Amino acid sequence: MSTPVRVRFAPSPTGHLHIGGARTAIYNWALARHLGGTFVLRIDDTDPERSTDENVLAILRGLRWLGLDWDEGPEADGAFGPYFQTQRADTYLAALKTMKAAGRAYPCFCTTEQLEVKRDAMRAKGGYAGYDRTCRAIDPATAAARVAAGEPHVWRLSVPEGRTEVAFDDAIRGHMSFPADALDDFVLVRTDGTPTYNYATVVDDALMEISHVVRGDDHLSNTPRQILVFEALGHEVPIFAHLPMILGADGKRLSKRHGATSVEAYRDEGYLPEAVLNYLALLGWSLDGETTMITRDMLRESFSLDRVSSNPAILDTDKLDWMNGVYIRELGVDGFVERMTPLLVEAGLTTVEEAAAKRAWMLKLAPLVSERIKRLDEIVPMVRFLFVEDLEIDPTAFAKVLKAGNAAEVLTAARGLLAAIPAFETTPIEEALRALPEQLGVKAKVVFQAVRVAVTGTTVSPPLFESLELLGREKSLARLDAAAAGVDEAAPRP
């Protein structure tokens, strides 16, 4: 194949970059990079009602967050621009001239109401096979005169007479064939002169010399229509590849009901871009059926359309969570501190300056946390006890651990030992507390859980001895005192 590889991702800015779109973008990007081609980003904003500039920006942000770079498009230039469909009105008009000259477009004067009546009638009778082509029968000279006179009209594609089928080979699903009589003389240009999606997208794909059209399954049925336009334009038909849909946990089309659907929502919930990219890449594509961890570079090296699955996939957040945890652990202490700091600042637990000053301390904290979370938004609740002045003890934990047995005695004894050790560090702390159970004749667990609740406020926390060191002697002792006192108050012993 000698034609250069050019692929495009063409989102409609009617919303943010959602999961399905992101995967389409990833596959397009990966294909372009793998084949040494060009990745074009085009904004299909032909729907002025729902398209917004903010959405365009959000889409660009989302793509960049995933680490996908485009060679042509908004904020990237390119020789085939502009890359916003709303800026290409003259292009579509010019292409319409080509269509007319080829005898493949004609004006239609039917009103929306008339069309509805026809449709209803045909459906009632049985099969509906598209527009009945009334206006196609109008003598061209007459039609031209009516157009010149300013009569409202749309321009329709003229499906070639005698054509029996439109066929193509989909790179994912194989040979596709559609009977031509099921194809409509669909609208190319609306009454107001704006192009429809199926028309604009073909004009652009043709003019931008797109070699591979990789897009969602929902466009599969539109493809034969679009091929007819490519032909009418006298342009070579690109290779098509239709991706299966991504569904929600209930097997239904992904929507807001299924929780986060925009890529940026995942970012805000504490997912790492590497994890989202990895997960999405493998949702519908596989390297070998064994590999579960895959990087952007690996994708670039090995992506191919023939290993894209053809059946729809359900988004499984459990697996995404697991994968995110793996990437969090791969961050390393420095990387994790970098991720953690802004979240702590945002939560008001510290300041940028303070965090920088306590860098050694932060580096000690990092592995204790990174090992036990799946999402970054779990950090703040887990480490809050280290930052606050007044600790609130979880009532359930209090009732279960501190109210039971001789907690006050345990806490007081622990306090005494911890006050006496020379250096308030993990190892001596552990040595001191490990001696306690035997001294008091209780199980180790009783001691550790009592101290844990007193110091962290909950029964579940990062490792105890490390936590004590990080908290510091002063605060630790104060909390043990406070808890011991609280126990006496709440549960006076006979």
Next chain:
RNA sequence: GGCCCGUUCGUCUAGCGGUUAGGACACCGCCCUCUCAAGGCGGAGAUCACGGGUUCGAAUCCCGUACGGGCUACCA
């Protein structure tokens, strides 16, 4: 209604005529262990949607049926 697509453990998938149907997540058990995780080891889980063919042999090829989905707009 018409046209088109899809159907392998709960989920994502491997498989492309001969396999004990493999892997991952989730689940269960054991080990490790100060809680929770992480990690290690092991287990359970798929009559390959169903029914017919073709073949010595079918998850793999063909045809039907069912179920799910898409398109059928002057939405994209």
